[in-house]
Amino acid sequence: MNIIHFITFFVTNIFVIADEFDSNKFLLDYGYLKGDNVSLTDEKGVKDAVRLFQESFRLPVNGELNSKTIAFMREPRCGIPDILPYAVSRIIWRKQELKWHYQRATAEKMKLASIAFDEWAKHTSLSFKHDYYGYDILISDKYGIHTCAKNDNVRCSSRFDGPGGVLVHAFSPNTANTPIEIHIDEEDNWNFDPEGKEEKGKTNLLSTFMHEIGHTLGVRHSFNKDSLMYPLLNKRSNLSEDDILAIQSLYGSKAMTTTAKPDQTTKSTTVPGTSEVITDVCAIKEDDKNKIHYLLVNGKVYVIFQKQLWIINIANSSKYDSKNYYRPLEITDRLKFLSLDTFKGIDAIYQRPNGEIVLIENHNLFMFNLNTQQLVIGYPKNACSHFNIGHPCTINGIVNTYTGKTYVIYNEDFVGEIDECSFTVARTDLVSNLFPGIPADIDGVARFNNGLLYFFKSRNYYEYNEFFQKVIRFGTKDHELFGLLCYSNSILKEFTEFISKFHVYPKKEV
Known part of the structure; x- marks a missing residue:
């Protein structure tokens, strides 16, 4: 059975007041609460879930849904659960070279995607190559309810909701090593700076790309706030030591290839x-x-x-x-x-x-x-x-x-x-x-x-x-x-x- 993690970046409306924020749903969605009615109605269980969240993000641990805790819950973040409800096998790519393509992308988007893949390639035995047809990772711009890029007859299991909602989602490697996709919400306000510089009111596409590519390679979240794979969206434009150790644990360090030898004289x-x-x-x-x-x-x-x-x-x-x-x-x-x-x-x-x-x-x-x-x-x-x-x-x-x-x-x-x-x-x-x-x-x-x-x-x-x-x-x-x-x-x-x-x-x- 193929186990596929569906990954999203989620941005909440920062102007929603605390009373309107469904903290129980958040704790349930990201693995801090169990998915049963008992957990949702058990006051002690909810407090324990809040404590677990606070500990994970290095907040004062008291089990109280104070303004600082809720603010962290509403930060832009990746949608994969922080705590998985069951143990799963780590699935990785069984090849050294991965090919990618950004479908119908502008030159500036292609450049950002290339930079993002190159950053991961610096620190692992993997290599990445752009290929229009033989791709392993396919990137595409989508909006609203949408289909998969590779097969228009297959409906994507998630939807985009316009500016400020779900930014991007992607799939992790599968056991068959068949092509997977990254979908970008084209209605969001993106910053296309190739050096990852901040631009007020815009979300940096480069750092988002890098985080999502990490998931497409099988890298999980890190609770090191300096990590590119930190669950909350950050503005890194390169891999931290934590990210490097994570990718090398899966694929090894930068390949040290040897030169093929010329034909030997045959006796x-x-x-x-x-x-x-x-x-x-x-x-x-x-x-x-x-x-x-x-x-x-x-x-x-x-x-x-x-x-x-x-x-x-x-x-x-x-x-x-x-x-x-x-x-x-x-x-x-x-x-x-x-x-x-x-x-x-x-x-x-x-x-x-x-x-x-x-x-x-x-x-x-x-x-x-x-x-x-x-x-x-x-x-x-x-x-x-x-x-x-x-x-x-x-x-x-x-x-x-x-x-x-x-x-x-x-x-x-x-x-x-x-x-x-x-x-x-x-x-x-x-x-x-x-x-x-x-x-x-x-x-x-x-x-x-x-x-x-x-x-x-x-x-x-x-x-x-x-x-x-x-x-x-x-x-x-x-x-x-x-x-x-x-x-x-x-x-x-x-x-x-x-x-x-x-x-x-x-x-x-x-």
Whole structure:
């Protein structure tokens, strides 16, 4: 079920006297009172709700509806409740680039929208791009009772009431990541200053844009009055530290992308009756069907691609010792319990805390001893049935983290926490909740000895710090992340290989 928060900015008439202000309705609308008749008639319950409001906005807490408290209630503000009546999962965008468009906007409005998106982009791994047709966020001017901009046959669930009423409303991200909208009341008196300067009698559109964009990204309200996401409308034209921490908790910090490396020289042999087999691990090229998987055990990197396995010692290797980069094994020769005829490539692999290796291939779950390559009694099993995560299922990745927990990521955006004692899924959640900033439908995940997790999707990596719970780097997937020496400079590589000819290595079985 998609959970959508509807967001509005509400401006009350400042000349209405206190007796005409429906404080109970306000407390009910914004979550301070429960939605039942008992709460509305219970004097103590109302006083407690007023105290909660006063505490939230740092007013003297006495439970009395004095003039100062009512004045705060009637301030221009966002219409989403301050206190949600139930817990909801935090839903975010599962993509790094978001596209937006302001429908039939003037040049000055387009400029303000661009400035507002750019401000959020400064502090997060997200990027924003204007696109007339392929948008994720659509902005439009509306008035009165209106329809959605994308579909004129769908009536908007809120209405505008002319100058001084509801200023703007928007939707939060949904689980399907389908386009959402921001509606602007064109009858309100807007200030279009691009630097956010105040203009008497007008509402600054730039700060309003920035607040609403925060909600379209999944950011909730902050009770820090200096925050752009403060419930009451403010005049900020940039993000506060509080806002920056909030957006980075969802999507990580500014992306530190790496430069894609030029093509490597491929050393390959041809197997009769089959396509060309790559023997140089540095020459592997992924596609949508064939993915690279990594396993790091005891200073060695196990690189698995299609039916090939490279075992590379990175613990004690010098940068000239690259002989194993060109010596792949047939994975079914190393792991004889796998069938060469039916093997199509693995879905996930990791090492359990007890040292056993878990490998999932075509929904088959294998558990084995790495030294003896012997299966644990009772395996293989069907992974979907064993973990009770639906049948059929799609296993996206599995990893044991540095915090000692094991997670299986499945069916695009779900995570199951595995109890290693019973080796069953103890609880489930969304990827966006357990790993903020990681997109759904990943291709794989691995843990490295630098204390970080690496999630992979579409030949990109997301470097994740599980202790700070955020993405700290994003870029093109590269063997060098795991200590492999695949030089981007071809001249340097050729020189390295030339030097290696002068070194004599003792023969050693892999």
